[in-house]
Amino acid sequence: MNNKEMDAEKFKTISLASEVLIFSISDNLNDNYRKLSKKKLSVLLIKREKMPFNNSWCLPGKIINIDETGFETAKNIMSICTNDSNYYLEQLKVFDAVDRDPIFRLISSSYLALISKEKIIVNNAKSVSWFNIDAIENNDILELVLDNGNEKLNIILEKIIKENNQEDYSYKIIKNDNLAYDHAIIIAEGIKNLREKASKSDIIFNMMPEFFTIGELQQVYEEILNKKLLGSAFRRTIANKVIETDKTRIGEGHRPSKLFTYQNNKAN
Amino acid sequence: MNNKEMDAEKFKTISLASEVLIFSISDNLNDNYRKLSKKKLSVLLIKREKMPFNNSWCLPGKIINIDETGFETAKNIMSICTNDSNYYLEQLKVFDAVDRDPIFRLISSSYLALISKEKIIVNNAKSVSWFNIDAIENNDILELVLDNGNEKLNIILEKIIKENNQEDYSYKIIKNDNLAYDHAIIIAEGIKNLREKASKSDIIFNMMPEFFTIGELQQVYEEILNKKLLGSAFRRTIANKVIETDKTRIGEGHRPSKLFTYQNNKAN
DNA sequence: TGAATAGTGTCTGTGAGACAATATTAT
DNA sequence: ATAATATTGTCTCACAGACACTATTCA
Numbered sequence: 001m002n003n004k005e006m007d008a009e010k011f012k013t014i015s016l017a018s019e020v021l022i023f024s025i026s027d028n029l030n031d032n033y034r035k036l037s038k039k040k041l042s043v044l045l046i047k048r049e050k051m052p053f054n055n056s057w058c059l060p061g062k063i064i065n066i067d068e069t070g071f072e073t074a075k076n077i078m079s080i081c082t083n084d085s086n087y088y089l090e091q092l093k094v095f096d097a098v099d100r101d102p103i104f105r106l107i108s109s110s111y112l113a114l115i116s117k118e119k120i121i122v123n124n125a126k127s128v129s130w131f132n133i134d135a136i137e138n139n140d141i142l143e144l145v146l147d148n149g150n151e152k153l154n155i156i157l158e159k160i161i162k163e164n165n166q167e168d169y170s171y172k173i174i175k176n177d178n179l180a181y182d183h184a185i186i187i188a189e190g191i192k193n194l195r196e197k198a199s200k201s202d203i204i205f206n207m208m209p210e211f212f213t214i215g216e217l218q219q220v221y222e223e224i225l226n227k228k229l230l231g232s233a234f235r236r237t238i239a240n241k242v243i244e245t246d247k248t249r250i251g252e253g254h255r256p257s258k259l260f261t262y263q264n265n266k267a268n
Numbered sequence: 269m270n271n272k273e274m275d276a277e278k279f280k281t282i283s284l285a286s287e288v289l290i291f292s293i294s295d296n297l298n299d300n301y302r303k304l305s306k307k308k309l310s311v312l313l314i315k316r317e318k319m320p321f322n323n324s325w326c327l328p329g330k331i332i333n334i335d336e337t338g339f340e341t342a343k344n345i346m347s348i349c350t351n352d353s354n355y356y357l358e359q360l361k362v363f364d365a366v367d368r369d370p371i372f373r374l375i376s377s378s379y380l381a382l383i384s385k386e387k388i389i390v391n392n393a394k395s396v397s398w399f400n401i402d403a404i405e406n407n408d409i410l411e412l413v414l415d416n417g418n419e420k421l422n423i424i425l426e427k428i429i430k431e432n433n434q435e436d437y438s439y440k441i442i443k444n445d446n447l448a449y450d451h452a453i454i455i456a457e458g459i460k461n462l463r464e465k466a467s468k469s470d471i472i473f474n475m476m477p478e479f480f481t482i483g484e485l486q487q488v489y490e491e492i493l494n495k496k497l498l499g500s501a502f503r504r505t506i507a508n509k510v511i512e513t514d515k516t517r518i519g520e521g522h523r524p525s526k527l528f529t530y531q532n533n534k535a536n
Numbered sequence: 537t538g539a540a541t542a543g544t545g546t547c548t549g550t551g552a553g554a555c556a557a558t559a560t561t562a563t
Numbered sequence: 564a565t566a567a568t569a570t571t572g573t574c575t576c577a578c579a580g581a582c583a584c585t586a587t588t589c590a
Contacts, residue, residue, distance in 0.1 A: 014284055014334060016375065033590080034540045066282060066373050069364045091361055094377050096337045105334050107284065109362050165532075167469060201435060215541065233579055235543075254541040255587035264433075302562080302567045483568065501552055503570075522568040523560035542586075553576085559569070 014105045018073035019061035019183075021092065021190040022081060022113045024120065025207045025220055026132055034253035039219040040132040041194075043146070043187060044081055045179075047127040052102050053180035057131075057146075057153065059187075061108065074111040081122050087115035088206035093189055100182050110186050112193060114206035135191055135226070142171065142188055146179070153177045155184045198224045202241060205262040213249055213257040214238065282373045286341035287329035287451075289360060289458040290349060290381045292388065293475045293488055294400055302521035307487040308400040309462075311414070311455060312349055313447075315395040320370050321448035325399075325414075325421065327455075329376065342379040349390050355383035356474035361457055368450050378454050380461060382474035403459055403494070410439065410456055414447070421445045423452045466492045470509060473530040481517055481525040482506065 022044040027037040045057040060080060064073045074089060092110040100106065122128050131146035131153070140161070146153040156175040162168045171185045197203050204220060218234045240263070247259040290312040295305040313325040328348055332341045342357060360378040368374065390396050399414035399421070408429070414421040424443040430436045439453045465471050472488060486502045508531070515527040 012334060013281055014332065016282055016284060032540090034588095036541075064282065064364075066280060067366055069366060070362060070375075071364075093359055094338060094362060096332075096339075096377075098335055098337060107338075109364075163532075165470070202433070213542085230580060230582085231542080232544075232582085237579080250588080252541080253589045254539075255543080257542055264431075300567085302565095304568075481569085498553060498555085499569080500555080500571075500573095505552075518561075520568080521562045522566075523570080525569055538590095539588100541588090544583105544585075546581100546583085548579100548581085550579085551577095554574085556571105556573085558571075561566105561568090563565090 014107055016064050016070075016107050016109060017061045018064055018070045018077060018111060019059045019095075019108045019186065020074050020077045020089075020111045020113050021059055021186055022078070022115065023190065023194065023207065024115050024117050024130070025223070026117065026130060028132070036215065036219065036252075039216070039223050040134075041191070041223055042130045042132045043190075044122070045129055045131055045146070045148075047129070048180055049127065056178050056180040057129075057151075057183075058180035059110075059183050064109070070109045071111070074113070078113055078115075080128065082115060082119050083121065084115075084119040087113055087119065088203055089113045092186070092193060095182055095186060097182060108181070108186070110190075112190050114194075114203060116207055116209050118209045133187070133191070135188075137226075141174075144184060144187065146187075151178075153179055155179060157184060157188050195224055195226070202262070202264075205241075205264070208262065211245060211247060211259040211261055213259060214242070215257055217242070217260070282375055284332050284338075284375050284377060285329045286332055286338045286345060286379060287327045287376045287454065288342050288345045288357075288379045288381050289327055289454055290346070290383065291458065291462065291475065292383050292385050292398070293491070294385065294398060296400070304483060304487065304520075307484070307491050308402075309459070309491055310398045310400045311458075312390070313397055313399050313414070313416075315397070316448055317395065324446050324448040325397075325419075325451075326448035327378075327451050332377070338377045339379070342381070346381055346383075348396065350383060350387050351389065352383075352387040354387065355381055356471055357381045360454070360461060363450055363454060365450060376449070376454070378458075380458050382462075382471060384475055384477050386477045401455070401459070403456075405494075409442075412452060412455065414455075419446075421447055423447060425452060425456050463492055463494070470530070470532075473509075473532070476530065479513060479515060479527040479529055481527060482510070483525055485510070485528070 024042055026040045026042040028040055029037045044060065046060050048054055048056050048058050060077045062073050062077055064070050090112050092112045094107065094109050096107040129148040131148045134145040136143040140159040142157040142159060144155040154177050157171045158174050159169040160172050171188045173184055176184055198221065204224060208217065214235055217238060218229055218231065222229055242260040243263050245259050245261055248256045249259055250256040292310055294308045294310040296308055297305045312328065314328050316322055316324050316326050328345045330341050330345055332338050358380055360380045362375065362377050364375040397416040399416045402413040404411040408427040410425040410427060412423040422445050425439045426442050427437045428440050439456045441452055444452055466489065472492060476485065482503055485506060486497055486499065490497055510528040511531050513527050513529055516524045517527055518524040
């Protein structure tokens with residue numbers, strides 16, 4: 001094939017990429033020394049340095065090689081931010097709107113990764129950055145505010161409800177803001193997925209450090225589930241999932257708290 | 269490109285197909301006139317008439333065209349068995365093992381469809397057939413028996429549990445039986461998905477006819493969840509999802525039962 | 537001392553499991 | 564009459580929400 005034929009070929013074939021939604025929890029210190037630091041869900045984004053969407057932020061992604069699975073590609077992508085292989089990774093969804101890439105037919109197989117901040121190595125290059133996520137829901141509108149400290153992205157999505165079932169919906173971008181492709185939708189779907197699984201499984205612990213207080217754990221659940229929980233009830237329900245250690249966190253302007261660790265080697 | 273170049277090209281590119289797992293509920297009459305007909309989960313399979321896997325059964329599938337989404341392709345596939353567009357259809361998972369097709373790199377984006385038998389038109393061609401599914405679980409082994417009345421497929425799968433979490437597992441084929449590709453795994457993943465959602469959503473109703481008795485509905489739930497339910501408790505929990513009609517089913521050798529219909533236009 | 541969080545105990549309502557009891561039909 | 568399913572009612576137990584109360588620290 002000569003170059004001309006290759007170019008023509010590009011437009012006739014479908015390219016398939018793995019894209020990874022890397023979520024973690026960030027600590028945001030409070031000015032009041034007594035108050036706990038505020039936990040925020042955060043997502044890792046990359047600054048694009050080529051067309052299309054040059055200079056926009058995007059999810060880390062890679063075209064799937066002919067000799068590797070999408071999962072393997074996703075694991076390779078993960079190596080940009082960690083050399084620890086101990087994280088959660090699962091298939092999320094396929095995003096394949098015909099016009100999602102302005103030039104080619106690019107289909108994205110998305111993956112959701114959950115990792116603890118302590119396992120993450122991000123060099124300070126400006127091209128990789130963690131964005132705190134604020135997700136504000138009003139009726140059928142979802143407002144996403146992504147903030148990395150320097151730049152703030154304001155995105156508005158609409159929930160498209162299918163067939164009268166309030167629980168079954170997809171998203172449509174109403175207003176985008178310097179985020180490439182349909183990645184705003186992928187982020188929204190990831191949050192939805194995480195929220196659904198948070199109360200039915202233990203995946204949240206993948207974003208926790210090895211040792212944590214019940215209060216910190218509760219904060220993370222509150223952030224993900226987007227609602228206040230009662231301390232007493234939370235302790236009860238979480239009790240059989242954690243192991244108390246003899247460590248204690250002190251120096252916080254209030255009663256010290258015991259440190260716990262995740263009970264992941266359950267025998268039942 | 270000449271033919272030789274095209275052939276070479278095939279081996280270098282990835283093909284992407286939509287494959288649809290069409291589930292429905294079959295009625296299997298009991299010899300005892302008093303007893304209810306036994307409900308079975310069933311899947312629509314197609315007899316392949318070309319290589320690879322010639323003469324094996326497979327899920328209906330189609331290569332995704334460059335100008336349509338996988339969902340659209342899935343809807344086109346659905347038209348082989350219905351001209352009613354009122355069914356449930358959702359993305360299931362991507363299956364992309366490198367060697368799943370013996371010759372090419374074929375990636376399958378699978379969809380789960382749930383439809384009521386009354387909406388289905390299958391011409392009696394031998395190439396399309398409904399198979400009743402028996403799924404027998406023993407520890408980490410899942411045995412699938414697919415039976416269309418003429419042919420019985422016995423498949424054995426192993427659950428591969430990830431990272432000590434009993435709930436998070438995938439499947440590996442131990443013994444296949446005249447089922448093409450990794451479609452046994454897709455069927456197993458579909459059953460798992462259906463089971464998880466059955467108790468948390470109303471998707472089961474997509475496989476019910478317009479009018480049904482509570483007993484029939486309970487049977488379907490028992491079949492999907494693979495456990496016996498208590499009639500009294502079932503009635504209580506299902507009560508707010510169904511509307512009682514003035515119709516009654518009679519002539520069954522026991523007390524007649526009221527017919528209900530799904531309450532899908534919920535106002536909450 | 538006071539602000540803030542940690543941690544325990546208890547009451548209450550909801551909802552599921554168990555099971556008893558009654559109803560109704562075709563053969 | 565009997566087998567089989569339909570339908571209702573009631574008791575109990577587990578669990579989550581609400582909330583009161585105590586504990587402990589640093590500025």
